[in-house]
Amino acid sequence: MDIASLVGIVLAFGAVLVSALIEHTDLSILIRQYAAFILVFFGTLGATMLSFPLRTFINGFKLGVQSVFFEKNFGERNMITQLVSFAEKARREGLLALENESNELEDPFLRKGIQLVIDGRDAEIIRRILETEVSLNQEHGAKAEQVFMNLGGYSPTLGIIGTVLGLINMLQGLAKATGEGNVAGSIGEATAAAFVATFFGILFANLLWLPMGTKIKERTAKTLLLREIQIEGILSIQAGDNPRLLEEKLTAFLEPEQRGAAAEGQGGGVGEPAGATA
Numbered sequence: 001m002d003i004a005s006l007v008g009i010v011l012a013f014g015a016v017l018v019s020a021l022i023e024h025t026d027l028s029i030l031i032r033q034y035a036a037f038i039l040v041f042f043g044t045l046g047a048t049m050l051s052f053p054l055r056t057f058i059n060g061f062k063l064g065v066q067s068v069f070f071e072k073n074f075g076e077r078n079m080i081t082q083l084v085s086f087a088e089k090a091r092r093e094g095l096l097a098l099e100n101e102s103n104e105l106e107d108p109f110l111r112k113g114i115q116l117v118i119d120g121r122d123a124e125i126i127r128r129i130l131e132t133e134v135s136l137n138q139e140h141g142a143k144a145e146q147v148f149m150n151l152g153g154y155s156p157t158l159g160i161i162g163t164v165l166g167l168i169n170m171l172q173g174l175a176k177a178t179g180e181g182n183v184a185g186s187i188g189e190a191t192a193a194a195f196v197a198t199f200f201g202i203l204f205a206n207l208l209w210l211p212m213g214t215k216i217k218e219r220t221a222k223t224l225l226l227r228e229i230q231i232e233g234i235l236s237i238q239a240g241d242n243p244r245l246l247e248e249k250l251t252a253f254l255e256p257e258q259r260g261a262a263a264e265g266q267g268g269g270v271g272e273p274a275g276a277t278a
Contacts, residue, residue: 002071005215012207029196036162036197040204043158048150052143060147063140067219068212076229079110080250083233086114087243095120095237109133109227113234123238127231134227141220148213152205159201166194229253 020027030037049057089097095118102118105111109130116126170190229250236246 002069004071005068008211009208012211016203016207029192030199033193033196036159036166036193036200039162039165040155040158040197040200043161044151044155044201044204044209047154047158048147051150052147056143057147059140060144064144064148064212064216067141067144067216072219072223076226076254079226079229080233080247080254083230083237083250084243084247087233087237087241087246090237091240091243098237107230110230110234113230114237117234117238121238123235126238127235130227130231130234134224134231137227138220138224141216141223145213145216145220148209148216152209152213155205155209156198156201159198162197162201163194166190166197170194225253 017027051057052060086098086101089101098114098118102111102114105114112133113126113130116129121129170187170193173190232253233246233250236249241249
């Protein structure tokens with residue numbers, strides 16, 4: 001589980017709740033006006049489903065939730081160590097010596113790339129196959145991001161629609177309230193109820209849908225970086241590059257502070273192969 005996502009949701013919604021309590025807001029109105037919740041939540045889902053093919057919406061929503069709440073260990077430094085270790089073994093014992101290691105890899109992308117190298121595929125073919133798969137995964141991530149961005153875009157609009165409906169209901173009841181002599185009280189209660197829909201729309205958009213879309217985008221970028229490291233490492237192993245040269249080439253993908261940490265952790269050499277990280 002991604003602790004940052006869970007803590008973020010608790011902090012965001014908790015801040016709203018605490019602020020409402022400090023202001024002595026009658027939160028029971030949110031429960032009484034459940035029609036506003038139904039309109040905003042399910043109306044937003046319906047509008048977003050209308051924006052995409054059904055399969056795209058379902059897959060995007062599912063991938064998005066997984067990306068936000070279940071964190072993968074990208075471990076770029078460990079991946080570099082593993083690829084350098086593969087390069088050393090391939091230079092000592094030949095490419096076929098990587099057969100056992102490739103079968104034990106949990107990452108299907110890396111396993112596929114190493115297997116292509118073992119099978120003696122041409123470097124250009126290997127690059128084309130792997131980059132095609134990366135492009136497909138990137139497209140899936142972009143669609144998942146767009147699904148949640150659309151949810152965040154439609155939610156406030158549905159909230160406004162709910163508010164308009166509430167105001168219409170308020171005006172319809174104005175004549176009755178006038179006859180009963182309690183105009184001010186009735187208008188105040190009806191106006192507060194009308195704005196509950198706007199509250200739900202803005203709340204869901206800014207504390208749920210849009211932040212989730214942003215995190216999906218960040219996750220996709222991290223995955224893309226890892227895949228670039230893997231592709232360069234796989235092709236360098238296929239070309240028989242010097243492991244030290246490979247290490248320097250792949251370290252260039254890391255942030256400056258990560259490069260320093262990697263060098264310190266490895267002590268100028270290459271450690272044991274790391275486990276699969278994606």
